[in-house]
Amino acid sequence: MTKLGQLEDTDIDLSIDDGEAGERRASELANRIRMVAAQDPLLAQDLVEELIVxxxxxxxxxxxxxxxxPARxxxxRVLGDSDPVQ
Structure with missing residues (x-):
């Protein structure tokens, strides 16, 4: 009998659905924006505004x-009071 060690999350190959993949990508994007904000808050603000547009x-x-x-x-503020894009 072989003794099994601790399993890590990376040891298990689970398929994820599109929703979970999208959430992971969104989380990664948010983390990257936070890293930029720590280095250059004005650049991060510009990036967020461009992303909203x-x-x-x-x-x-x-x-x-x-x-x-606050997001709304x-x-x-970024989009102004203009009508939605037609």
Missing amino acids: ALDRAMDGTIRDHLDG GMAE
Whole structure:
């Protein structure tokens, strides 16, 4: 009989669905933005603003509908009071 050692998360090959993969990519993006913010807060702010504009464009002007709290306030400020993208 072979004695098995401790298993690490990386030892188990689990398939993940698209939703989980998307969440992991979003988490990685958030971590990278935090790293940039630690080095250069103004650059991080610019990146976040550009990301909001790009997401709003990609979502046909509905990004505000998916945000609340401070994130929604930032989107309102970045996007202004303009009508959604047509």
